[in-house]
Amino acid sequence: MIMDFRSQLLQGIPRELPPKPTYDFEVNHAPKRKAILSSEEKKLAIRNALRYFPNTWHKILSLEFARELETYGRIYMYRFKPDYALYARPISEYPAVSQQAAAIMLMIQNNLNPEVAQHPDELITYGGNGAVFQNWAQYLISMKYLAQMNDKQTLHIYSGHPMGLFPSSKEAPRVVVTNGMMIPNYSKPDDWEKYNAMGVTQYGQMTAGSYMYIGPQGIVHGTAITVMNAFRKILSGNESPAGKIFLTAGLGGMSGAQPKAGNIAGCITVCAEVNKAAATKRYEQGWVDELISSMDKLISRTKIAIAQKEVVSLAYIGNVVDVWEAFHKENIFIHLGSDQTSLHNPWAGGYYPAGLSFEEANELMNSDTEAFRKKVRESLRRQVEAIGRHTEKGCYFFDYGNAFLLESSRAGADVMAENKIDFKYPSYVQDILGPMCFDYGFGPFRWVCTSGNPQDLKKTDAIALNVLKKIKATAPQEIEQQMGDNIKWITEADENKLVVGSQARILYADAEGRTKIAEAFNKAIASGEISAPVVLGRDHHDVSGTDSPFRETSNIYDGSKFTADMAIHNVIGDSFRGATWVSIHNGGGVGWGEVINGGFGLVLDGSPEAAIRLKNMLFYDVNNGISRRGWARNKEALFAIQREMDRTPELKVTLPNFVEDELLDTLFQ
Numbered sequence: 011m012i013m014d015f016r017s018q019l020l021q022g023i024p025r026e027l028p029p030k031p032t033y034d035f036e037v038n039h040a041p042k043r044k045a046i047l048s049s050e051e052k053k054l055a056i057r058n059a060l061r062y063f064p065n066t067w068h069k070i071l072s073l074e075f076a077r078e079l080e081t082y083g084r085i086y087m088y089r090f091k092p093d094y095a096l097y098a099r100p101i102s103e104y105p106a107v108s109q110q111a112a113a114i115m116l117m118i119q120n121n122l123n124p125e126v127a128q129h130p131d132e133l134i135t136y137g138g139n140g141a142v143f144q145n146w147a148q149y150l151i152s153m154k155y156l157a158q159m160n161d162k163q164t165l166h167i168y169s170g171h172p173m174g175l176f177p178s179s180k181e182a183p184r185v186v187v188t189n190g191m192m193i194p195n196y197s198k199p200d201d202w203e204k205y206n207a208m209g210v211t212q213y214g215q216m217t218a219g220s221y222m223y224i225g226p227q228g229i230v231h232g233t234a235i236t237v238m239n240a241f242r243k244i245l246s247g248n249e250s251p252a253g254k255i256f257l258t259a260g261l262g263g264m265s266g267a268q269p270k271a272g273n274i275a276g277c278i279t280v281c282a283e284v285n286k287a288a289a290t291k292r293y294e295q296g297w298v299d300e301l302i303s304s305m306d307k308l309i310s311r312t313k314i315a316i317a318q319k320e321v322v323s324l325a326y327i328g329n330v331v332d333v334w335e336a337f338h339k340e341n342i343f344i345h346l347g348s349d350q351t352s353l354h355n356p357w358a359g360g361y362y363p364a365g366l367s368f369e370e371a372n373e374l375m376n377s378d379t380e381a382f383r384k385k386v387r388e389s390l391r392r393q394v395e396a397i398g399r400h401t402e403k404g405c406y407f408f409d410y411g412n413a414f415l416l417e418s419s420r421a422g423a424d425v426m427a428e429n430k431i432d433f434k435y436p437s438y439v440q441d442i443l444g445p446m447c448f449d450y451g452f453g454p455f456r457w458v459c460t461s462g463n464p465q466d467l468k469k470t471d472a473i474a475l476n477v478l479k480k481i482k483a484t485a486p487q488e489i490e491q492q493m494g495d496n497i498k499w500i501t502e503a504d505e506n507k508l509v510v511g512s513q514a515r516i517l518y519a520d521a522e523g524r525t526k527i528a529e530a531f532n533k534a535i536a537s538g539e540i541s542a543p544v545v546l547g548r549d550h551h552d553v554s555g556t557d558s559p560f561r562e563t564s565n566i567y568d569g570s571k572f573t574a575d576m577a578i579h580n581v582i583g584d585s586f587r588g589a590t591w592v593s594i595h596n597g598g599g600v601g602w603g604e605v606i607n608g609g610f611g612l613v614l615d616g617s618p619e620a621a622i623r624l625k626n627m628l629f630y631d632v633n634n635g636i637s638r639r640g641w642a643r644n645k646e647a648l649f650a651i652q653r654e655m656d657r658t659p660e661l662k663v664t665l666p667n668f669v670e671d672e673l674l675d676t677l678f679q
């Protein structure tokens with residue numbers, strides 16, 4: 011019997027065993043994962059997987075799951091992938107008792123939409139390993155719970171596994187998610203391989219396992235802000251970036267945003283990509299202007315672009331190391347340099363060493379791991395040496411949160427500062443996003459219109475623009491530029507056609523901006539101007555949600571960047587101040603064990619209760635991080651938190667006293 015979407019969803023695990031799965035070769039699948047389990051551990055993994063199903067199916071499924079484990083390194087339970095289409099439906103189409111739960115179902119389905127997700131059949135949204143659930147049984151049971159639950163229950167999800175619905179209260183979150191939370195000593199990359207293969211944990215990345223991914227526009231906005239501000243750091247006055255070079259690498263998932271961001275910032279972007287298919291895909295999507303496959307052509311085209319002061323993005327199909335070296339020989343001046351190869355994953359295809367073709371590297375990676383590692387290290391040393399020649403001439407190079415400096419240092423490349431502790435090049439958070447955005451409270455706020463109607467999104471854009479303009483009129487000079495950038499972004503957002511999947515928008519905003527925009531949305535929902543609830547959220551890559559010493563908190567210099575108290579306070583603090591769902595993750599961006607990050611979702615339904623929740627929660631969600639950044643003596647954060655205390659008498663934050671340097675200079679000599 012063919013069941014419609016609603017009946018299937020309400021059923022959870024189907025009553026009848028679905029037909030045997032067929033492997034879809036049209037879909038982009040996750041790579042085979044490392045075989046790491048012993049025979050006994052494999053049995054445990056199968057035993058764990060069978061917990062979701064009646065005994066009568068165990069014989070068939072045990073063989074099938076064993077085959078999945080051997081073939082793919084994980085048990086995805088392909089047979090149980092539902093046959094209805096996965097995408098964010100209008101909220102009214104979800105069978106639900108609770109509107110809030112329906113909004114969460116919509117967000118989950120968006121993260122699994124094949125147009126949005128990187129490996130949809132393996133429930134991976136982005137980053138190669140960013141999972142929404144570990145397997146399809148977890149998806150089916152979670153959706154059933156969400157459909158059944160009322161506004162006095164909370165669903166607790168352990169790394170994709172729906173532990174159950176528990177009685178709570180109307181004010182409590184509807185869902186609490188944890189992803190990859192480990193006993194600290196069990197947080198090495200191989201621990202993820204092992205415990206994920208056993209089916210007891212998962213890597214949630216940042217917005218994959220928290221249901222808050224909104225496709226590539228999130229990364230375009232952040233990258234555009236970074237490139238624009240990097241040029242501001244090195245150019246004087248009103249000098250234009252047109253005709254000036256931003257050299258970088260990578261046209262993959264996130265890195266593919268670089269050329270588009272370069273065009274928005276108004277420079278020449280030269281972006282090397284070794285994988286022809288990845289470069290061609292970005293070209294066909296209109297994310298990069300020109301594809302070039304010979305070095306001679308790249309050099310001549312770049313010289314023309316400089317001479318004519320062009321704003322253009324050029325993709326070079328080849329290795330970035332060759333570009334750094336050739337541009338030095340040709341005396342082509344690079345204003346801005348970075349790198350977004352996947353160096354958080356250097357040994358399994360994240361970084362392709364110079365001197366080998368793409369195919370040769372793929373071959374060597376599997377046939378001789380040690381020889382491949384040697385090539386990667388050699389290549390990193392060569393790349394760093396070439397970068398050094400450009401920085402001597404005045405190029406500004408920054409690490410783009412991809413572990414470039416970390417891996418280069420491990421490869422013995424010349425990246426250490428004289429004190430042998432720090433790197434001699436800054437990271438984008440240390441120099442740009444940290445002091446210019448996060449310390450003032452600006453971060454990747456976002457929203458989703460649950461009607462699925464583009465007209466609603468247009469209305470929210472207009473409302474947000476109006477709010478920002480009003481705030482800018484009286485904003486202090488310190489944040490005027492951020493306000494100006496964000497007004498430009500939201501003004502152009504619709505015509506830039508950035509929506510993929512749900513009707514979503516990202517907009518960098520501070521606590522005041524986020525709260526006032528949310529208040530205006532809630533009123534517009536109440537009056538009917540916006541036709542259905544709006545979900546608020548943010549990337550975890552933000553002011554307060556993430557403790558990550560090599561990225562989000564790399565500009566914290568009081569020694570506390572290796573602690574994770576801020577992220578934990580954030581998720582607990584948000585949960586009792588009105589979040590509809592909260593999540594806390596180990597891993598994301600920089601790697602398992604390297605970061606703790608959290609986020610929230612908040613459903614605005616036009617009610618007076620939502621108005622109270624948004625005020626309480628958004629205020630804490632941003633100011634928690636500003637207070638910590640201020641306590642670490644960051645002057646921009648001290649400015650922002652003092653300003654907030656002046657406006658909010660109930661806020662009392664502990665502020666640091668500053669010590670004279672001379673006093674310390676005489677100690678411990």
Ligand SMILES: NC(=O)c1ccc[n+]([C@@H]2O[C@H](COP(=O)([O-])OP(=O)(O)OC[C@H]3O[C@@H](n4cnc5c(N)ncnc54)[C@H](O)[C@@H]3O)[C@@H](O)[C@H]2O)c1
Nearest residue numbers: 260262263264265282283284329330351352361362411412
């Ligand atoms: N965009 C951002 O704002 C942002 C923020 C933080 C971190 N990152 C980091 O950036 C990295 C890239 O992310 P992604 O999603 O694009 O990964 P990805 O793996 O999809 O893309 C990386 C690309 O680099 C290419 N590449 C590898 N070595 C190369 C070389 N030597 N020369 C030329 N091309 C090469 C690969 O072929 C691949 O297409 C990750 O480490 C991610 O954590 C990005």
